[in-house]
Amino acid sequence: MIDTPLLKVSGVSKFYGSRIGCKDVNFELWPGEVLAIVGESGSGKTTLLNCISTRLLPTTGSVEYRMRDGNFRDLYHISEAERRFLMRTDWGFVHQNPADGLRMTVSAGANVGERLMAVGDRHYGKIRQTATDWLGRVEISADRIDDQPRAFSGGMRQRLQIARNLVTGPRLVFMDEPTGGLDVSVQARLLDLVRGLVNDLGLAAIVVTHDLAVARLLSHRMMVMKDGHVIEHGLTDRVLDDPREPYTQLLVSSILQV
């Protein structure tokens, strides 16, 4: 059905001086697929995510993305203008801390509408209508549209951040610990929502998390990282049910059973 990947990552390494951020990472991501990157703190998950999403220049390697015209472009060989345009139209980036991804001093409606205005939407009524729709889809009631995110709870802020990213209909979303800092019941709802949106919109996503439950619920495939290396890579259920590497076995067995 779909015969070409959306994203090709080959030989990506990032060194901080002599220390390794991540080393020689290769993978492909297919449209509609959710890939989880798991590992302990400091294992290079976020470094890798930043390298792929052009937020951090890798030391070596290439990241190729299939543009809407069907051609692959190396993200580090396109102009900065194209890259930034890509980031705010075809991509989304959900930060762990919503304050990093939102404009905290403008209203929820303006937060959602920003990307629309950035691509040239100039009709206030239509922007507001779209923003209202999206707030509804992430379960924020329409009467909060003029409130600033400062007045929102952690879970609401995270949902608002998701709405803000999805409003332009991106094909690829990066998420860095999207449920970090939320309590368990809010986490569950958020995961449910994200899973629904990803399915409905056919999004591809790369989710960085240290929480194996998040990986289990959201992702189709997962990569396990340790000390900057990808040590195991496979279908999520396979990796979690039948971990091969000793470290992965340790990781899986250390999940608290209630």
Add this chain to the structure above:
Amino acid sequence: MTADLATYNFAYLDEQTKRMIRRAILKAIAIPGYQVPFASREMPMPYGWGTGGVQVTASIIGRQDVLKVIDQGADDTTNAVSIRAFFQKVADVAVTTHTKDATIIQTRHRIPEQKLTEDQVLVYQVPIPEPLRFLEPRETETRKMHALEEYGLMHVKLYEDIAQNGRISKTYAYPVKVDGRYVMDPSPTPKFDNPKMHMSDALQLFGAGREKRIYAVPPHTEVVSLDFEDYPFEIQTFEQDCALCGAHGVYLDEVVLDDRGGRMFVCSDTDHCEDRREHGHVGAMLAPNQEAAE
């Protein structure tokens, strides 16, 4: 008088500095709306008094020029009087309060009501040249946004205005797009004056001394105020006419007269008001007095 001037170069700045500023001005004219960095000098007046405008004026003024300085439209306020006196002292140039006689008009916060001609240069004093400053505090980022023409954020501000107040509540320093490319802060002039910048016959130069930026709008250049399709840009309107000269469709200042709610609206452009009165126009406040005198 001239003997005293020996201690100053003509128009205060030394010739090399003027050259540097003229270069910045030429570049600014070549790229309408683009903020050109320049090595702003210490001037013998505090920042906020128009050191940027003064440096621009000092660099372009010649002995034959006639200078007019206005502050909020008025020729007789401290800022205007001081800068006018400064140039009389250091350049010994002719000064005027009449818009039509001036070749260079340095202004703070207004554009004269009378249409400017191609023989005139309007020099603005600018406090904060960066229109995106309060939306994005990082200079590195705003420069990138200008370079890549990423101006969505400006509309976020306007969106927010409408969402909170039901209309675009920005009344001064209203952002404009120059020549279809750069978004520019027209300095804190009321938005009433924005349409006057569009396709103006006069050259418009903007100097920000503290922020070390010069930018320009060349004559006959498109200057479009940003807005939404369903919330178009509009200028202030006044219900009253000028109380002294009866002018309509000009920018008026509200003057409080007493502590019992008494107030009057008068032309902010004093020269325009005086000129009209000389030509026999009389406003509501002067009319009864005349009757009493008769």
